[in-house]
Amino acid sequence: MASFNIRKATPKDCQDLMRMIKELAAYLNKADEVVITVNDVEKYLFGEKRLAEALVAELSAEEICQRIEGERTQKEECRFDKGDCGIEKSIETEPVSHFASGSGHAGRPLVGYALYFYNFHTWYGPYCFIMDFYVTEEWRRNGIGSVLWAKIIQEALSMRCSNVTWEVYDWNKRSMDYYKRKGACDLTEQDGKHVLLMDRKDMEKCVAETLASATGSDVSS
Numbered sequence: 001m002a003s004f005n006i007r008k009a010t011p012k013d014c015q016d017l018m019r020m021i022k023e024l025a026a027y028l029n030k031a032d033e034v035v036i037t038v039n040d041v042e043k044y045l046f047g048e049k050r051l052a053e054a055l056v057a058e059l060s061a062e063e064i065c066q067r068i069e070g071e072r073t074q075k076e077e078c079r080f081d082k083g084d085c086g087i088e089k090s091i092e093t094e095p096v097s098h099f100a101s102g103s104g105h106a107g108r109p110l111v112g113y114a115l116y117f118y119n120f121h122t123w124y125g126p127y128c129f130i131m132d133f134y135v136t137e138e139w140r141r142n143g144i145g146s147v148l149w150a151k152i153i154q155e156a157l158s159m160r161c162s163n164v165t166w167e168v169y170d171w172n173k174r175s176m177d178y179y180k181r182k183g184a185c186d187l188t189e190q191d192g193k194h195v196l197l198m199d200r201k202d203m204e205k206c207v208a209e210t211l212a213s214a215t216g217s218d219v220s221s
């Protein structure tokens with residue numbers, strides 16, 4: 001099992017969050033749909049009017065040291081906080097893979113994230129919507145996802161949420177099974193409930209067509 005830590009995301013994590021948002025979109029065959037930028041991530045997660053929050057999974061210093069030791073045959077630098085792992089420093093080769101990429105806090109790579117926000121249901125009160133849940137391929141099946149998931153639930157409970165909700169593609173059977181094993185119910189199966197969406201073009205069309213021709217009511221705002 002990998003040694004990792006789950007913590008709240010900070011503004012320093014924006015680049016990593018953006019990277020993982022793109023990776024998840026690619027996994028979902030929707031890479032082309034990502035239009036947000038790292039500035040948007042910063043603005044909407046850490047700006048004045050925050051719309052969402054995120055938890056991130058970060059490898060422990062020990063885990064990275066062990067990996068680097070395993071990957072390299074010669075003494076190399078461990079490029080995050082000195083003293084965390086006690087590996088002797090002596091740079092002889094270029095850093096391998098992403099372990100010394102300098103991402104995350106103190107250079108510890110982020111290997112997963114969950115992005116969520118709070119909303120209000122007129123029947124049940126506050127609830128939490130989980131937008132993204134992702135662990136990088138290399139680090140899957142180490143229990144990171146389960147702890148990340150439990151941490152969101154813990155957060156949601158502390159916010160007095162009556163439920164957590166999220167969406168999953170029907171082809172993503174592994175994730176669907178995973179969620180059901182955790183006790184989730186499928187509202188499409190259970191209640192015939194579907195997720196509906198209007199994109200920006202249709203929103204503008206709706207406003208232009210409906211409000212432009214509306215008479216007898218105050219549509220000024």
Ligand SMILES: CC(C)(COP(=O)(O)OP(=O)(O)OC[C@H]1O[C@@H](n2cnc3c(N)ncnc32)[C@H](O)[C@@H]1OP(=O)(O)O)[C@@H](O)C(=O)NCCC(=O)NCCS
Nearest residue numbers: 027133134135140141142143144145146167168174175178
């Ligand atoms: C779902 C996910 C976050 C779980 O993270 P994780 O750290 O691997 O989770 P855990 O180690 O706690 O549990 C492992 C279980 O995840 C499930 N799983 C779901 N999707 C998986 C995937 N693409 N690869 C591996 N396991 C997956 C498996 O059931 C696995 O159990 P198993 O080892 O008995 O087969 C991670 O697999 C992932 O990022 N998948 C791709 C993105 C995705 O589908 N996200 C959810 C969108 S709704």
